Amino acid sequence: MTALITQAVILGILLGGLYALLAAGLTLYFGVMRVVMIAHSAFLILAAYLAWAFHRATGIDPLFSLVATVPLFFVLGVVMQRFLLSRLKPATLTMMSVLLTFAIALIIEGMLGFVWTGTQRRISLSYSTASIEVFGANIAVVKLVAFGLAAVSLLALYLLMKATSFGQALRATIQHKEAAALLGIDTEKVAGYGFGLGLATAAIGGTALALDSTIYPSLHWHWIGPLMAIIVVGGLGSIPGAAIAALVLGLSQSLLQIPLGTTWAQTVFYLALFLTLMVRPQGFFGGRLAQRF
Amino acid sequence: MASENLLELNDIEAGYGRAALVLRGLTVKVPAGSVVCLVGPNGAGKSTVLKVASGMLAPRSGSIVVDGEEVTGSGPQSMIRHGLSHVLQGHSVFKEMTVAENVSLGAYTVKDKAEVQERVEFVKNLFPVVADRWAALAGALSGGQQKQVEFARSLMVSPKVVLLDEPSMGLDPKTTSVVFEQVVRMREAGIAVLLVEQNARRALETADIGCVLDLGRVHITGPAPELLEDPQLAELYLGGGGGTRDADPTEDPTPSEARSPELSSPAPERT
DSSP states (O other): HHHHHHHHHHHHHHHHHHHHHHHHHHHHHHHOOOOOOHHHHHHHHHHHHHHHHHHHHOOOGGGHHHHHHHHHHEEEEEEEEHHHHGGSOOGGHHHHHEEEEEHHEEEEEOOOOOHHOOOOOOOTTTSOOOEEEEEEEEHHHHHHHHHHHHHHHHHHHHHHHHHSSHHHHHHHHOOOOOHHHHHHOHHHHHHHHHHEEEHHHHHHHHHHHHOOOOOOOHHHHHHHHHHHHHHHHHHHTTTHHHHHHHHHHHHHHHHHHHHHHHHHHHHHHHHHHHHHHHHTOOOTTTTTGGGOO | OOOSSEEEEEEEEEEEEEEEEEEEEEEEEETTTTTEEEOTTSSSSHHHHHHHHTTSSSOSSSEETTTTTTHHHHHHHHHHHEEEEEEEESSOOTTTHHHHHHHHHHTOOOOOHHHHHHHHHHHHHHHHHHTTTTTTTGSSHHHHHHHHHHHHHHHHHHHSSSEOOOTTTTTTTHHHHHHHHHHHHHHHOOOEEEEEHHHHHHHHHSEEEEEEEEETTTEEEHHHHHHHHHHHHHHHHHOSSOTTOOOOOSSSSSGGGGSOHHHHOOOOOOO
């Protein structure tokens, strides 16, 4: 039993790390533009498909697909912000962004089905079935690779936000757009890059996901609910809040799988969502804390 | 070519969206090294003047001249390059960033690191609270301290003219005095100031030139000490009584009677 719990804890932390990266992107859109990006998980699955297609076509490790997908998704994010989301009226931006990005999610799903059919796909790598023993628990190497990818990406995101001129401009734009503009910051451009950054995290997360999961075009609906719950629990717009909520909920889900099974364990996200809305609607790192990185 | 007036707003007409004009042929000039204050009732268009000057709002007609160069229609980034810096009404520090980060962001458009460091030392000397609370979160500072951080941030680009929108808003009398002392220190440092203020008496006591706005036009302009002694102006805008009694920021400086029949219609400019 102890070994089972140890395994669940380790797997929960690894899963939470991946959730943290995916939720960081989702909450970044909201922080920068007050956009609820329903299509985030669809882009995630798109990146997973691109990693799978790259591996199938070249035989090279799918991680190398990141060289192309990260910049591609960044540019897609900038274009989406500039030509679609920035056209929405500020008064109804948040509500209309739900509708708009829902449509984008459907388009991506349809496109994936059209190009690669609805057949389930899975990447088979030389290390796909390999595992290592950690504190007596067997942990799949692909899960460790996915967690490592997420951890490195989150660290890079942190350093970018904290230690670069662009990061400071992005944080200033999030905190007081008008004051930022008066300092000479091109807030529209910065918001576009912020959006691109969010989508770039989907490219990394999708590739990490593809290492360890069976993928199919409608898989994004399975992901968007938990991710939305994470960013609400963490506090909309708060990247550290999203990361902490992701780790806690990932760990809870993993532990609950022991007595409840996979399906019922998933409900932890929604229970946490309901409890948060009842107890602290702004989320545990919401309000002013959401702007602290 | 250098001009005697660092900033000129000539015959400006401006408004928001398709709504009616807020500024209706307004002309304001800010000479080098002076503090010019705009006073007037709510809705007179005082803050709109600053938004037009800093490029946040494009005028529908008229011209903006900075140090002899016409810059009409330029956006905020261009206005900064031309030497204008705008401090917004209320608190506009980045509350979840440190004082150091706030001040550094003031030099966002300055690429020369040595120049940035020089400006940091300059603002630290001018505003000791900035040096004292350098590593603190800006949101943890008092209202008056936050305002000084905003002033310091606005000076990081070596502006020719600083536009201050109601710097005493929401501050207690003691802090208001500190803020106005800092405005005087800016002038002493050779920076011209265009000041919008509801606390009209205190603003005129600080300024060199006063402009009284009503319904989007300048109705009276002249040396601030003379405007302070003007009994009609005192009655209409300074809470009555004339003279130079101590300002009380808690008092509404623009009573409803301020919008008098005489000032609701265009009047000849008195200089």
